[in-house]
Amino acid sequence: MQKAEYRYYEISRDIPVLVLTGEKWETIYGTDNMHFHNYLEIGYCHYGKGTVQLADRELTYDAGTITFIPHNIPHRTCPEQKKADEK
Numbered sequence: 001m002q003k004a005e006y007r008y009y010e011i012s013r014d015i016p017v018l019v020l021t022g023e024k025w026e027t028i029y030g031t032d033n034m035h036f037h038n039y040l041e042i043g044y045c046h047y048g049k050g051t052v053q054l055a056d057r058e059l060t061y062d063a064g065t066i067t068f069i070p071h072n073i074p075h076r077t078c079p080e081q082k083k084a085d086e087k
Contacts, residue, residue, distance in 0.1 A: 004034040004074035011039065034074045043067040043077075050079035 011018050018039070034053065049062035054075045061067065061077070069075050 002034055004036050007035050007037050009039055032076055034076050036072050036074045039071050041069040048079055052077050
């Protein structure tokens with residue numbers, strides 16, 4: 001497994017959820033490094049398909065897929081090659 005980047009998030013005790021939505025968070029997936037967080041990550045695929053790399057495993061996803069990635073698990077999302085330049 002390649003090196004993974006640690007991404008730390010601070011969440012208020014009063015509001016224990018951090019929602020990352022909007023165009024600012026849209027990205028061309030597969031261009032980022034393996035990374036992990038200090039919190040559970042819940043993801044939703046609006047469109048497209050590809051694979052999610054979780055530590056040493058690869059799982060497929062497509063539109064409508066919901067992912068639950070526990071804290072401290074290295075991961076990244078890789079789109080299907082022909083869709084690699086789309087958000």
